[in-house]
Amino acid sequence: MRIVNLLRLAFRAIKRNKMRAFLTMLGIIIGVAAVIAMVAIGQGSKQSIQSQLSGMGSNMLVIRPNSNIQGGARLDNTTVQTLTEPDVTALEKNAQYITAVSPQVSSRGQVINGPNNWTTNIQGVSPDFLKIRSWPLQDGENFTEQDIKTAAKVCLIGQTIITNLFPDGSDPLGKTIRFKNIPFKIIGILSKKGENTFGQDQDDVILAPVTTVQKRILATIYYQTIFASAIDEKSTDKAVDEITNILRASHKLPQGTDDDFTVRSQAELISTFTATSQILTILLAVIAGISLIVGGIGIMNIMYVSVTERTKEIGLRMSIGARGIDILMQFLVEAVLISVTGGLIGVAFGIAATKLVTMFLHWPTLITQSSVILSFMVCFITGVFFGYYPALKASRLDPIEALRYE
Amino acid sequence: MSSIIVDIKNLHREFKMGEETVKALNGVSFTISKGEFVTIMGSSGSGKTTLLNILGCLDKPDSGTYLLDGTDVNKLSKTQLAGYRNKKLGFVFQSYNLLARTSALENVELPLMYNKDFSAKERKEKALKALDAVSLSKRIHHLPNQLSGGQQQRVAIARALVNDPVMILADEATGNLDSRTSYEIMMLVQELNQVEGKTIVFVTHEPDIASFSKRTITLKDGKIIRDAVNTNAQSAKEVLASLPPIDEEITNTVT
Numbered sequence: 001m002r003i004v005n006l007l008r009l010a011f012r013a014i015k016r017n018k019m020r021a022f023l024t025m026l027g028i029i030i031g032v033a034a035v036i037a038m039v040a041i042g043q044g045s046k047q048s049i050q051s052q053l054s055g056m057g058s059n060m061l062v063i064r065p066n067s068n069i070q071g072g073a074r075l076d077n078t079t080v081q082t083l084t085e086p087d088v089t090a091l092e093k094n095a096q097y098i099t100a101v102s103p104q105v106s107s108r109g110q111v112i113n114g115p116n117n118w119t120t121n122i123q124g125v126s127p128d129f130l131k132i133r134s135w136p137l138q139d140g141e142n143f144t145e146q147d148i149k150t151a152a153k154v155c156l157i158g159q160t161i162i163t164n165l166f167p168d169g170s171d172p173l174g175k176t177i178r179f180k181n182i183p184f185k186i187i188g189i190l191s192k193k194g195e196n197t198f199g200q201d202q203d204d205v206i207l208a209p210v211t212t213v214q215k216r217i218l219a220t221i222y223y224q225t226i227f228a229s230a231i232d233e234k235s236t237d238k239a240v241d242e243i244t245n246i247l248r249a250s251h252k253l254p255q256g257t258d259d260d261f262t263v264r265s266q267a268e269l270i271s272t273f274t275a276t277s278q279i280l281t282i283l284l285a286v287i288a289g290i291s292l293i294v295g296g297i298g299i300m301n302i303m304y305v306s307v308t309e310r311t312k313e314i315g316l317r318m319s320i321g322a323r324g325i326d327i328l329m330q331f332l333v334e335a336v337l338i339s340v341t342g343g344l345i346g347v348a349f350g351i352a353a354t355k356l357v358t359m360f361l362h363w364p365t366l367i368t369q370s371s372v373i374l375s376f377m378v379c380f381i382t383g384v385f386f387g388y389y390p391a392l393k394a395s396r397l398d399p400i401e402a403l404r405y406e
Numbered sequence: 407m408s409s410i411i412v413d414i415k416n417l418h419r420e421f422k423m424g425e426e427t428v429k430a431l432n433g434v435s436f437t438i439s440k441g442e443f444v445t446i447m448g449s450s451g452s453g454k455t456t457l458l459n460i461l462g463c464l465d466k467p468d469s470g471t472y473l474l475d476g477t478d479v480n481k482l483s484k485t486q487l488a489g490y491r492n493k494k495l496g497f498v499f500q501s502y503n504l505l506a507r508t509s510a511l512e513n514v515e516l517p518l519m520y521n522k523d524f525s526a527k528e529r530k531e532k533a534l535k536a537l538d539a540v541s542l543s544k545r546i547h548h549l550p551n552q553l554s555g556g557q558q559q560r561v562a563i564a565r566a567l568v569n570d571p572v573m574i575l576a577d578e579a580t581g582n583l584d585s586r587t588s589y590e591i592m593m594l595v596q597e598l599n600q601v602e603g604k605t606i607v608f609v610t611h612e613p614d615i616a617s618f619s620k621r622t623i624t625l626k627d628g629k630i631i632r633d634a635v636n637t638n639a640q641s642a643k644e645v646l647a648s649l650p651p652i653d654e655e656i657t658n659t660v661t
Contacts, residue, residue: 005519016507316503319464320517320565321492323485399464403499 003333010334013306014341021338024302027295028342028379029349035288035375036350036367041357042281044365049273060132061098061239062264063226063247081222082251082260088126088226090250097239099231100128103210103223111165111206113177118164122155122179122206124213125227130156130190132229140173140188143209151211155179156188158203182216184208236265292378295342296386303335303390314394315402328395335387336380343379347372410473411572411605412438412461417470419456419628430456431467432628438573438607443599445608445616448625455577457625458609462495462575463487475572492520496566500578502558504550504565510537511546514564521569536564539602540594556587563594573605574598580615586649592618593642618642 014021065082083103091101105124110117127142129135143154157165157172166172176183184206193202214220230239240263247261307314314327322330351372354365419431430453438444448454459465460472463479472479475494482490496517504513514533518524524532537546540560550558559579566574576595580588596618598604608619616622617640624632 002522012508312503313505316499316505317516317520318488319462319491319497321488321520321569323488323520325485326488326520400459403503 006329006333007337009330010337013334014337017306020302024298024338025342025345027298028292028339028382029295029346031288031292031295032343032346032375032379033349033353034291035285035378036347036371037353037357037365038284038288039281039371040350040354040365040367041363042277042284043368043371044358044363046274046277046281047366048364049277050270059230059232059236060266061228061230061236061243063228063243064224064262064264066258066260066262081220083223083226084221085223087247087250088223090246091226091228091243094246095228095239095242097231097235097242098228100131100229102126102129102132102227104129104225104227105210105213105218105220105223107180107213107217109180109217111161111177111179113165113172113175116165116167118161120161120204120206122208122213122217124208124210124217126210128229129207129227132227135193136191138189138191140186142188147209148211151215152209153182153184153212153216154187154208155184156190156207157186158190158205159192160201160204161206162189179206180217230265236267240265289378292375292382296339296382299335299339299383300386300390302338303331303387304393306334307331307390307394310394311397311402311405314397315399315405318397318399319403324395327397328391331391331394332384332387335391336383339379339383339387340376343376346379347376350375409440410437411440411442411475412436412607413471413473415471417457417460417467417472419453419460419465419467429628431460434470434625434628434630436623436630436633438605440572440605441599441603442621443596443606443608443619444621444623445610445619446623446625447610447613447616449611451627452625453628454609454611454625456628458575458577458607461573461607462497463491488520492517493569494572496569496571496574498559498562498566498574498576498579500581502550502555502562502582504558504561506551507549509547509549510542510553510561510564513550513561514568516565517569532568533564536568537561539567539598540564554587555583556590559583559587559591560594563591563598567598567604573607576606576608578610579608580610580612585614586646588615589642589646589649593646596642 063083085103088101088103091098095101102125107122107124108119109122110119111122126148127144130137130142137156140156142156143152146152147154155177157177162172165177166175172186173189174186176185178184190203190205190207196202210223228239228243230236243263244259247263248259251260253260314322317327317330351367354367357363358365414437415435417431417434418429421428421430432453434453434457446454446457456465460467461474463474463482466480474490477490479487479490504510505516511530511533514536515529518529518532534543534546537543540563542557542560542564545553545557548557550561553561559582562579563574566576579595580591583591592615595606595608599606599620606619608615610616617636619636620639621635622632623630
């Protein structure tokens with residue numbers, strides 16, 4: 001029998017049992033809609049994490065003190081103080097794969113402007129910090145190497161600070177604010193950066209020369225973090241190795257001992273997050289896939305009923321010349337038509353559900369072409385797989401017995 | 407092509423019913439020539455259904471030969487048999503076996519759907535011709551449940567005719583019909599046999615129906631006990647004319 005006739009036959013058989021066909025499809029519809037929506041949510045969060053990470057400065061390398069064993073006690077990395085000025089100097093002098101280095105120390109405390117106050121973070125950095133974080137100034141000027149040398153009481157402020165300390169909307173540039181009773185002159189305003197991946201407000205920050213924070217606030221010679229920028233994204237791995245070598249030399253670590261610092265690149269962070277959301281996507285897809293299998297079993301069930309119901313029709317068709325393959329194809333096409341129709345409706349529902357999630361929950365979503373095509377293919381395969389056995393059963397009926405079936 | 411359509415020699419067919427072996431056919435031999443109208447008679451269990459299944463290429467004998475239109479059917483595979491049924495045979499069943507919710511026209515087209523040689527246009531033409539031959543040209547778009555029993559059986563006969571078979575096999579084709587409608591169907595069958603020259607094999611257990619055929623083969627316990635030519639076959643048309651006329655109103659409600 002020609003495929004056009006088979007399709008017409010299957011279409012008519014489905015039309016005859018609309019409600020039953022719809023209920024059978026429902027399993028597939030829910031399955032496919034779930035696959036599309038879940039993968040879209042998974043992909044969406046993956047993409048948003050990636051874009052946020054690259055917004056942080058994709059060539060950025062972060063060096064932190066490592067947890068270390070001193071006198072038998074393993075110390076956590078806030079207490080360990082290994083990064084100092086000679087490290088930064090050594091990196092600036094010797095490293096070939098990095099373009100900028102900035103130490104960082106931070107302190108939390110209250111900042112006051114007249115009657116307004118706000119508790120925030122002050123970070124001591126070098127002028128290169130803005131370049132490393134790819135963070136342009138909105139207004140004013142960056143501080144200079146000279147300010148570092150003199151531990152000048154100048155600062156750059158983030159947008160959140162302005163909202164809280166200058167609620168009247170006056171221009172903060174040139175004004176003086178006090179952090180822990182030390183006056184800082186505002187010489188620059190940072191552009192808005194928004195929240196980072198962890199939901200922290202990145203604009204809630206005051207940047208000051210590293211020496212100012214070290215000497216005037218913390219009274220320490222150590223750095224908490226050193227930021228560096230690799231010359232390009234491809235050379236981040238080389239830069240990591242280079243930094244490790246330079247710092248080991250600078251710290252005079254003998255061969256065979258552990259590093260007392262860690263170097264992290266964004267590539268590592270990105271791949272960590274990507275892997276995490278990849279696992280999430282796979283999990284979601286597996287759950288959705290299971291519902292597709294359940295839908296497929298529904299199809300198989302209904303096809304069995306259909307074959308039994310139409311035993312006499314099968315007998316008649318065989319007696320007037322239908323070959324086994326004709327009967328097989330008749331039921332297979334019917335099963336595939338049910339699953340593919342269900343799949344199409346499911347794709348529509350899945351896209352609609354995804355849009356609703358974005359609209360009402362404001363979750364980032366991304367409908368990929370591949371997830372639509374894949375779930376559609378899976379539908380087709382489900383139809384063939386679960387429709388095949390009942391169809392085979394139909395095709396192997398004995399025409400004599402089938403004709404006599406009541 | 408020879409004028410012998412069916413050539414059966416020493417046909418045996420056994421069925422195992424638990425421990426017992428039932429010899430449904432036990433050495434049956436006969437030939438049917440082109441243009442014959444044969445009835446196969448016998449009580450239930452005589453083997454006539456088994457014989458019909460073999461004649462219809464739905465079953466194969468355990469031993470013996472069956473040549474249908476010159477071909478040894480025993481040597482064909484299942485798929486080839488299906489193709490052979492499609493091209494050489496026409497079936498008419500007791501319970502009509504029309505596809506429900508499918509128009510008369512499409513029911514008649516059905517055998518041609520399984521034959522790739524026919525286009526949609528040719529199928530329709532042939533089906534219309536077959537429906538015309540059973541005088542149902544005016545009801546081609548009716549569904550089976552909109553037709554009377556007699557009309558449904560006519561559709562079934564049209565379906566058996568549509569592929570120009572070498573032989574039409576009817577299995578108790580009048581079994582579900584009242585006697586008047588049965589005579590109408592027999593009239594149609596006789597017409598097909600006499601005017602169109604169709605070879606017809608008609609299985610029945612009613613001697614009344616057998617009296618319309620030219621030859622009757624009687625089976626008992628898997629053997630032929632009588633194979634006689636009906637010298638004075640009745641004409642269904644005449645029998646029908648001799649019946650008392652029915653009220654117009656009744657006819658209208660029936661059809």
